[in-house]
Amino acid sequence: MSDTFYTLRFADETLSLIDQRVLPTTVEYFTCTNSSDVEFAIRDMVVRGAPAIGATAAYGVYFSAKESSSLYESSSPEEFEKAFYATNRFLFDARPTAVNLGWAIERMEKAYITLKGKQIEEILSELLSLADFITEEDVAINKAMGSFGSELIPEGATILTHCNTGALATAGWGTALGVIKTAHRADQSIFVYADETRPRLQGARLTAWELKMAGINSALISDSVAATLIRDGKIDLVILGADRVAANGDVCNKIGTFMLSALCKMYHVPFYSAFPVSTIDFSLATGEQIPIEERDAEEVTHIQGVRVAPTGMNVYNPAFDVTPHEHVTALITEKGVLYPPFDTAIAALKP
Amino acid sequence: MSDTFYTLRFADETLSLIDQRVLPTTVEYFTCTNSSDVEFAIRDMVVRGAPAIGATAAYGVYFSAKESSSLYESSSPEEFEKAFYATNRFLFDARPTAVNLGWAIERMEKAYITLKGKQIEEILSELLSLADFITEEDVAINKAMGSFGSELIPEGATILTHCNTGALATAGWGTALGVIKTAHRADQSIFVYADETRPRLQGARLTAWELKMAGINSALISDSVAATLIRDGKIDLVILGADRVAANGDVCNKIGTFMLSALCKMYHVPFYSAFPVSTIDFSLATGEQIPIEERDAEEVTHIQGVRVAPTGMNVYNPAFDVTPHEHVTALITEKGVLYPPFDTAIAALKP
Numbered sequence: 219m220s221d222t223f224y225t226l227r228f229a230d231e232t233l234s235l236i237d238q239r240v241l242p243t244t245v246e247y248f249t250c251t252n253s254s255d256v257e258f259a260i261r262d263m264v265v266r267g268a269p270a271i272g273a274t275a276a277y278g279v280y281f282s283a284k285e286s287s288s289l290y291e292s293s294s295p296e297e298f299e300k301a302f303y304a305t306n307r308f309l310f311d312a313r314p315t316a317v318n319l320g321w322a323i324e325r326m327e328k329a330y331i332t333l334k335g336k337q338i339e340e341i342l343s344e345l346l347s348l349a350d351f352i353t354e355e356d357v358a359i360n361k362a363m364g365s366f367g368s369e370l371i372p373e374g375a376t377i378l379t380h381c382n383t384g385a386l387a388t389a390g391w392g393t394a395l396g397v398i399k400t401a402h403r404a405d406q407s408i409f410v411y412a413d414e415t416r417p418r419l420q421g422a423r424l425t426a427w428e429l430k431m432a433g434i435n436s437a438l439i440s441d442s443v444a445a446t447l448i449r450d451g452k453i454d455l456v457i458l459g460a461d462r463v464a465a466n467g468d469v470c471n472k473i474g475t476f477m478l479s480a481l482c483k484m485y486h487v488p489f490y491s492a493f494p495v496s497t498i499d500f501s502l503a504t505g506e507q508i509p510i511e512e513r514d515a516e517e518v519t520h521i522q523g524v525r526v527a528p529t530g531m532n533v534y535n536p537a538f539d540v541t542p543h544e545h546v547t548a549l550i551t552e553k554g555v556l557y558p559p560f561d562t563a564i565a566a567l568k569p
Numbered sequence: 570m571s572d573t574f575y576t577l578r579f580a581d582e583t584l585s586l587i588d589q590r591v592l593p594t595t596v597e598y599f600t601c602t603n604s605s606d607v608e609f610a611i612r613d614m615v616v617r618g619a620p621a622i623g624a625t626a627a628y629g630v631y632f633s634a635k636e637s638s639s640l641y642e643s644s645s646p647e648e649f650e651k652a653f654y655a656t657n658r659f660l661f662d663a664r665p666t667a668v669n670l671g672w673a674i675e676r677m678e679k680a681y682i683t684l685k686g687k688q689i690e691e692i693l694s695e696l697l698s699l700a701d702f703i704t705e706e707d708v709a710i711n712k713a714m715g716s717f718g719s720e721l722i723p724e725g726a727t728i729l730t731h732c733n734t735g736a737l738a739t740a741g742w743g744t745a746l747g748v749i750k751t752a753h754r755a756d757q758s759i760f761v762y763a764d765e766t767r768p769r770l771q772g773a774r775l776t777a778w779e780l781k782m783a784g785i786n787s788a789l790i791s792d793s794v795a796a797t798l799i800r801d802g803k804i805d806l807v808i809l810g811a812d813r814v815a816a817n818g819d820v821c822n823k824i825g826t827f828m829l830s831a832l833c834k835m836y837h838v839p840f841y842s843a844f845p846v847s848t849i850d851f852s853l854a855t856g857e858q859i860p861i862e863e864r865d866a867e868e869v870t871h872i873q874g875v876r877v878a879p880t881g882m883n884v885y886n887p888a889f890d891v892t893p894h895e896h897v898t899a900l901i902t903e904k905g906v907l908y909p910p911f912d913t914a915i916a917a918l919k920p
Contacts, residue, residue, distance in 0.1 A: 242879035411885070414869065414878070416767060416791040422869070422878040430879055437883040438869055440767040441793045442825030446890045449827070474793030476800070477828065480835060518765065518773070518789055522875045527765070527773040528593035528781055532788040534762070539797045 222431050225270050225385050226277075228350065233277045235265045238386060242427035253281040253305050260312040260319065267387025268461075269356045269494070272318030276349035278309045279326035283345050290338040302330070321496075322352060356389035359494045362552035363393055364400030367457070367492050370548065370555065371401040371408065375454040378444055380413045381472040382424035383459035383492070394459045394492040395428060397550060402434050410436040411453065413444055415472060417517040417535060441474050448481040456482055457550075460493035467543030467560025468505025473536055479545035491541075492550035500568050505540035513537045573782050576621050576736050577628075579701065584628045586616045589737060593778035604632040604656050611663035611670065618738025619812075620707045620845075623669030627700035629660045630677035634696050641689040649689075653681070673703060707740035710845045713903035714744060715751030718808070718843050721899065721906065722752040722759065726805040729795055731764045732823040733775035734810035734843070745810045745843040746779060748901060753785050761787040762804065764795055766823060768868040768886060792825050799832040807833055808901075811844040818894030818911025819856025824887055830896035842892075843901035851919050856891035864888045 223245065227234050233250040239262065240246055248264045250256045256278030259265050265274045282305035290298040306323050313319055329348050333341045371377065377398060384395035392399065402408055410429055415421035422438055429436040439447070447453050456478050462470040469475065469491045482489040502508065515533035519525060527533075549556040549563075556563035574596065578585050584601040590613065591597055599615045601607045607629030610616050616625045633656035641649040657674050664670055680699050684692045722728065728749055735746035743750065753759055761780055766772035773789055780787040790798070798804050807829050813821040820826065820842045833840040853859065866884035870876060878884075900907040900914075907914035 243876055414767070416765070416793065419877050422882075426882045427879045430882060437885045438878055439885050440824065440869060441791070442767065442828050443885065443887060445825075445828030445831060446887070449831070473791065474796075477793050477796035477832070480796060480800070481828070481831060484831060484835060518791060521872045522877060524873045524875055525594055526770050526873060527789055528778040531773075531777045531781060534788045534790050534794065536794060536797070539794075 225390055226274055228277055235259055237264050238266055239264055242423055253278050253285060257309050257312045268318040269388040272322035273353040273356060273389040275309055275319050275322040276326055276352045279306055279323055280345045280349050282306055284342055287338045353389040357391050359552040360388055360391040360393060360396040363492055363550055364396040366555050367397030367550040368401040372454060373405055374407040376409045376452060378411045378453045378456045380458040380474055381415045382420035384428040386424050394457045397457055397492050399432055410434055412436055412438050413441045414438060416441055444478055445481050448485050448487050453487055455488040457490040460491045460497050461538055462508055463498045464502040464505045465500055465561060465564055466504050467546055469541045470505055470508045470538050473539050476539040476541045479541040483545045488547040489545055490548055490550055495551050495553055495567055498564060508540055511537045576741055577625055579628055586610055588615050589617055590615055593774055604629050604636060607632060608660050608663045619669040620739040623673035624704040624707060624740040626660055626670050626673040627677055627703045630657055630674055631696045631700050633657055635693055638689045704740040708742050710903040711739055711742040711744060711747040714843055714901055715747040717906050718748030718901040719752040723805060724756055725758040727760045727803060729762045729804045729807045731809040731825055732766045733771035735779040737775050745808045748808055748843050750783055761785055763787055763789050764792045765789055767792055795829055796832050799836050799838050804838055806839040808841040811842045811848050812889055813859055814849045815853040815856045816851055816912060816915055817855050818897055820892045821856055821859045821889050824890050827890040827892045830892040834896045839898040840896055841899055841901055846902050846904055846918055849915060859891055862888045
């Protein structure tokens with residue numbers, strides 16, 4: 219990887235995480251040497267972004283097994299399992315709404331079941347290998363996505379992106395921002411506008427920082443500036459991520475995504491969403507069925523702890539919106555680029 | 570007025586201004602008893618909003634005349650004028666880009682010229698009367714706009730607004746927010762969504778506060794939430810202000826206005842702009858000729874003094890955008906509501 223930082227790294231029985239609470243003003247690594255450290259890191263958002271949380275949790279489950287390992291031989295596998303599952307549950311509860319957290323813990327527990335009865339040293343070694351694999355697999359998926367997606371980016375393109383979909387949101391490299399970074403390797407003349415992405419400012423705090431670290435020419439804008447750039451022909455394409463994709467290609471993503479898609483539709487600008495196939499919810503016919511999480515009013519009334527709105531003001535703060543597939547030019551996955559009709563293209567990916 | 574606060578008030582030789590630097594967390598009045606106080610209040614943005622600055626400056630010119638009044642009789646009118654014009658220039662330099670600042674000072678100076686030779690007591694009394702008139706005239710214009718505009722608001726409407734166009738931006742009552750307040754007097758069931766209006770957050774800091782003070786049911790949203798509300802039929806109309814209007818009806822207003830107009834056009838939602846006739850630039854054929862002011866990067870990289878983006882990140886920060894007249898349903902002025910074709914309707918208002 220050409221990243222000059224890493225989101226997470228495991229070495230010498232220590233998991234190091236870049237501390238996303240203090241970026242971009244401070245670059246600091248938070249170290250975890252046990253499951254409690256991992257639980258804290260996930261709960262307190264030292265680490266964020268679904269794939270990054272998943273990989274972090276996998277190492278948490280490794281720590282969990284290691285911490286109970288003396289029980290496995292001194293008392294019994296049953297005693298071990300009681301402690302092991304209890305600690306995993308504790309990890310799971312750190313952020314119950316993060317899909318990848320449960321997914322990674324379950325994957326580690328399933329591996330344990332196939333190893334049951336073996337020497338504890340072998341079990342620990344296999345669990346650590348799986349945590350490493352989950353991490354590397356995510357990076358590999360992102361690199362494949364980058365390779366397919368970068369083919370869509372014309373030479374010297376000016377690209378608009380939204381929220382953070384980079385190395386920080388994943389185990390490394392990134393989804394939509396990974397595509398941009400891959401394109402930049404071949405063509406240093408691309409230019410990126412990054413939406414600041416209110417209310418949580420992931421664009422200002424994280425994407426701007428990643429763009430600078432990658433040496434990509436770029437500018438930060440308030441979210442409502444994008445509309446005039448799109449109208450005035452200053453944007454060649456929009457590329458962003460996805461939190462959940464329906465079987466018909468409707469894309470649920472960070473609030474503000476729909477606005478960009480509508481402007482792109484109106485002014486004939488290509489609009490792409492990049493995500494791993496695991497983001498597709500094959501059971502959902504359309505995006506209309508996706509419940510939109512409403513988050514705390516303080517995300518809007520306070521910025522970095524400073525109050526910016528009057529006490530008691532009502533707030534409507536949806537975290538996501540749904541972009542209809544009619545506004546999407548193509549979907550970028552690690553299996554290739556999907557074009558309309560999306561329902562057929564997506565059905566072909568069904569496991 | 571039913572406002573429970575005031576933007577500016579003159580009594581007992583003292584000008585009181587609501588301190589917009591500390592709203593909405595603190596409600597404090599800043600008092601001016603001389604021209605230096607007024608200059609500071611304008612420069613340091615104790616007061617903001619073009620009409621509010623104009624009225625404040627008028628009282629500043631009154632203070633200027635009063636401070637030099639001893640020269641008028643003891644030495645000569647020429648000595649008086651030297652000091653008077655020098656102080657007025659000092660006031661003018663407080664914020665050289667504010668159009669209404671120069672307009673108000675010029676209006677006061679023209680009045681002095683017609684009074685030249687009279688007793689200084691009479692001159693001071695006439696200048697104070699004119700400052701009061703400038704203030705009251707602005708409120709009267711806003712009330713007329715409110716009366717015409719409120720006819721466009723259906724019973725129980727849900728209204729979206731952007732930036733601050735209320736009493737705080739004017740000598741009192743407000744333009745677009747004045748229309749909303751007039752409508753609310755007749756129909757308490759209206760509901761208002763206020764865009765926070767990045768980067769300067771006038772919606773969060775000022776409009777939210779005015780809506781609460783007026784007892785209007787409302788909610789604050791991040792700017793990019795508006796798009797889904799418009800699409801989902803949750804907004805009956807959008808009403809906002811204008812900074813400059815071209816002869817064809819193109820509206821230059823706070824950044825984010827164009828985005829709302831495009832969504833309204835796409836989803837057939839009425840879009841209104843409210844402003845005094847003095848905002849129309851009859852010499853401008855279209856809005857394309859309006860130069861867009863780019864403001865300091867710090868407005869985006871810092872919020873209330875707290876850094877939210879990495880050091881050295883480029884920023885593109887236009888303060889305004891231009892909405893084409895084709896996106897506008899009607900224009901609301903103190904002379905009545907203008908409908909397309911706007912060029913004809915606007916030409917009829919030409920002085």
